[in-house]
Amino acid sequence: MKSTDLCPQLQKSMDIIGRRWTGLIIYQLLQGPQRFNVIEAALPISGRLLSERLKELELEGIVLREVFPETPVRIQYSLTDKGLALETVIRDLQRWSKIWIDCDTNNVSSTLEM
Template structure:
């Protein structure tokens, strides 16, 4: 089996961020805490996939889930300090995309 020449931490970071929808979910949460339905309605993603991604991000310490004991129960998702540290990275990707990528018109 071939060993990667990449830094293992860099490789792990890319593996986490390259999961489909993960970067967009993090980007969406940069604007502040949001409820599940708000995130779901802002992205073209199924509830099942969003739930899986949020659980993964929570396990990695990037997203936190806050449950408020109200009636009905309110659950909000927000970025942790670790998640907020991704803001400059995502903003640089956004700037790069604005300069270098064209959005293809749907056919």
């Protein structure tokens, strides 16, 4: 692969996972399949924005949305193989950030402790 072939792929990757909250949503789903309200409770994000990000991740093939025909209807989100492949990237960013990023703990929810 030519180095010029890599740039558009890298840029698209960064555009996808670099959106606000997307990395943390993926991090949350690394724990396993979860319902919307569980993800929403774990992250300091509005329901509207969480819904938007989950739809984007579903369109990219990173998140799977499963609807279970129960009463009431149960909807569960999980990472696809494509999404699970991001685990090493997320963990590497986690390690990098612990070394290089000085984070104001007042701006980060304690539930996000990595």
